[in-house]
Amino acid sequence: MSATGDVAYFRRRILEEKQRARAACEEAIRRLHLDLAARYAERAEEAERRATLFPASP
Numbered sequence: 001m002s003a004t005g006d007v008a009y010f011r012r013r014i015l016e017e018k019q020r021a022r023a024a025c026e027e028a029i030r031r032l033h034l035d036l037a038a039r040y041a042e043r044a045e046e047a048e049r050r051a052t053l054f055p056a057s058p
Contacts, residue, residue, distance in 0.1 A: 004051055010044035013037075 014037045021033035 006047035010040045013040040
């Protein structure tokens with residue numbers, strides 16, 4: 001997957017995990033989903049940096 005594709009994937013997963021956190025009935029499950037969202041956010045930032053350092057050739 002390209003860095004651009006990685007960014008899109010991770011951004012989508014952030015939104016999905018935040019939605020799951022809002023829907024969770026238990027606090028522990030809510031925290032779990034928010035933790036996953038934060039981890040996906042870190043991965044998205046890493047992928048964005050890679051895309052900047054190594055842009056795809058046309």
